[in-house]
Amino acid sequence: MGEFELIRNFFAAAPCAQGGEGVALGIGDDCALLAVAPGEQLAISTDTLVAGVHFADPCDPFLLGQRSLAVAVSDLAAMGATPVAFTLALTLPTVTADWLQDYARGLNLMAQGCGVALVGGDTTRGPLSLTMTVFGRLPSGQALVRSGAQAGDLMCVGGELGNAAGALPLVLGQRTADPSIAGSLLAHYWSPQPQLALGRALRGKATSALDISDGLLADCGHIALASKVGIQVERSKLPVSAPLVAFLGQAGAEEAALSGGDDYVLAFTLPSVELPGLLAAGWPIHVVGRVVSGQGVTLLDNDGRDITPQTRGYQHFRETT
Structure with a gap:
């Protein structure tokens, strides 16, 4: 042919x-x-x-x-x-x-x-x-970009995290799971649903945005760098699904959410005054942290201690020294 x-x-x-x-x-x-x-x-x-x-x-x-x-x-x-x-x-x-x-x-x-x-x-x-x-x-002029985050903004995501990363052992045939668990996770991996309507709803409200492809910490790093701010992510606020926790356990689910990637959920910064109206409209927004003065991304535990891991997400070309 x-x-x-x-x-x-x-x-x-x-x-x-x-x-x-x-x-x-x-x-x-x-x-x-x-x-x-x-x-x-x-x-x-x-x-x-x-x-x-x-x-x-x-x-x-x-x-x-x-x-x-x-x-x-x-x-x-x-x-x-x-x-x-x-x-x-x-x-x-x-x-x-x-x-x-x-x-x-x-x-x-x-x-x-x-x-x-x-x-x-x-x-x-x-x-x-x-x-x-x-x-x-x-x-014109209403595109969501990475460079507008301001200290005091909320760090938000548009849905549950880690499901696609959790599905990877199933995709590779390394593990099996009950169909009720496997089906949910695999759907996120093979047919992610672009959050087009949410993106349009955030125009004029969010100060920065991107979609999570390489992991929450890595992609928040792109916003922090472009906006010249620091971002604090609170581990206790990560939205993880019941099937993911059942498959990986709570700690494993949180790791998948932080650095697994392939979520294709929107991550964005939002002035706190904008949150109530968006929630009232039914958007699945989860606050996972905040924007602060400084630089880089910090992961905090329940007591506010810095537990930022060295590896934050997927990179195609990782420099070695």
Whole structure:
């Protein structure tokens, strides 16, 4: 099967490739054309997933289709953007019709759930990897960024943490669990749900934001560095789920929440005056700490003592000395 036949058969005909609001021209030409309304900005982000690094190989291609798009769209949520379109650069060691059919099915399911259209990309031969570039729109000047946190702000997250990290031993076949526990954890790993609506609700309220991909402590560090502040995280306030605690124990669940990564839950700083209204509106916000003067991230125990670990999250290229 040639490149263009592959694109036509598995991607161009998918429902998610039929255009939508903001898409002036989709798959079929040298470039796609996106339309941005006056007074709006375009948010753009790229994510690459590599077999054996970001996901087990082999794995279920239907689940991989969902995950590969969700982790990219989550970056749009972190900026408070509304998804418009995405491109897919797909590198495959071999062309297998069944694999492509299942992958495209999972990809389409997530795309339709997120309201984002496939508008182009590329296919090539090589070790399995997937690169997504996502495009979103938002009112000019209202993007959520990492650099606005102020001393006195609350450090918040948009949901439970650690579930995807807890699922990793199940994904790798290292452990088993009761289906009621395994199903919950695996759903967070394979089909994370980008917090798009929460991101939009935080526009004009949150002073900084990002999505948690490398672990709470590591990603809070990005906010602290960009905003030139310190962040204190209280271990006793970490929101962890009952299935995660049942699987890993309380201490293990907290470690997964702090440094496991792959949550794709929003972390953001918020003036305390904004919290009651957001909670009253039903948003699943948990306060896990606060912003202080200084620099870096500190983890505190129940007595306020510094128990910050040396390893704070996942890094692709860790320097050695």
